[in-house]
Amino acid sequence: MKNSPKTTFIPALGYDWLTGVYDLAIRLTMPENKFRQRLLEEVEPKASEKILEFGFGTGQNLLIGIQESPKSIFWGLDIDPKVKTIAGRKLQRQQMQVPLFLYDGQTFPFANNEFDKVFSSLVFHQLATRTKKRCLQEIYRVVKPGGSLVIGDWGKPKSKYRRFLFYAVQLLDGFATTRDNVAGRLPEYMAEAGFTGAGEVGYINTRIGTYCYYTGRKPE
Ligand SMILES: C[S@@+](CC[C@H](N)C(=O)[O-])C[C@H]1O[C@@H](n2cnc3c(N)ncnc32)[C@H](O)[C@@H]1O
Incomplete structure (x- = not known):
């Protein structure tokens, strides 16, 4: 865990170094x-x-997003200054202009209904239950009515073998924050924040667990 102005957070790979x-x-x-x-x-x-x-994080999804849809307007939000430097450098090298924001783990630095869509990958398993719920409320606040949320993250393992493999992630990122993911609770938390139709829409088995896709929509 690393200290930031108001909150602690788990860095991208569990440890800052x-x-x-x-x-x-x-x-x-x-x-x-x-x-x-x-x-x-x-x-x-x-x-x-x-x-x-x-x-x-290190900007990998933003790079792909801009390559595939150069006319979309991508913005990024993270909590760790170190990843902002890494992502900023990569995007600059590709001459891609993406506003990257840092925040203190509390309120997102954006107005209500500012985004058409929000997405997130491999972040929620690093957040305590209380923080997961607060971040989902913030995402709900900043997405427009009719807008969508897509989360890709570790979910309920699809076999005992995948469950076993996922212990590697839990050793790095902690058991407390990953427990909700293993239990498949993200859709329930999305619905609690107000998203309709929240549910799993697919998954990919990897060498370290089952990566699931969840979607939901803010009602019009
Ligand atoms: C495992 S990395 C995932 C990065 C990237 N999204 C990807 O798919 O590779 C998790 C990221 O979540 C960020 N993070 C951790 N806690 C956060 C919080 N409370 N708010 C916003 N970002 C957070 C970390 O700084 C890190 O960049």
């Missing part, structure tokens, strides 16, 4: 292209839509 090798770790343990492409397929970015990635 591992953040520099996050991309390599993902490449070695997950079918990276497949799970990110599918995530963006669920987001379905369209021209002129304003889309927020909550917990942009």
Whole structure:
């Protein structure tokens, strides 16, 4: 855990000193292209839509999103200054302009109903239950009526073997924050925040667990 102005957070790979090798770790343990492409397929970015990635990390999803839909307007929000530097450098190298925001873990620095869509990948399993719920309320606040939320994250393992593999993630990121994911509770929390039709729409089995896709919509 690392201190930020108002809250503690778990860095991308569990420990601050591992953040520099996050991309390599993902490449070695997950079918990276497949799970990110599918995530963006669920987001379905369209021209002129304003889309927020909550917990942009090292910027991999933003890079793919902009490549696939250059006329969408992507913004990013994270809590860790270290990943902002890494993502900012990558995006700049590709001459991609994406406003990247940091916040203190409390209120998102955005107005109500500011985004057409919000998406997030591999973030919620790093948040305590209380923080998961607060972040979902904040996402609900900033997404427009009729807008959507797409979450890709560790979900209920689809076999005993995947459950066993997921202990590796739990050892790095902690058991307290990952328990809700293993129990498949994210859709329930999305619905509690106000999203309708919240549910699992697909999954990918990886070397370290089952990565699930969840979607929901803010009512018109
Ligand atoms: C495992 S990384 C995922 C990065 C990226 N989304 C991906 O798919 O590779 C989790 C990210 O969530 C961020 N994070 C952790 N707690 C957060 C919080 N309370 N609010 C926003 N971001 C948070 C971390 O800084 C990290 O960048």
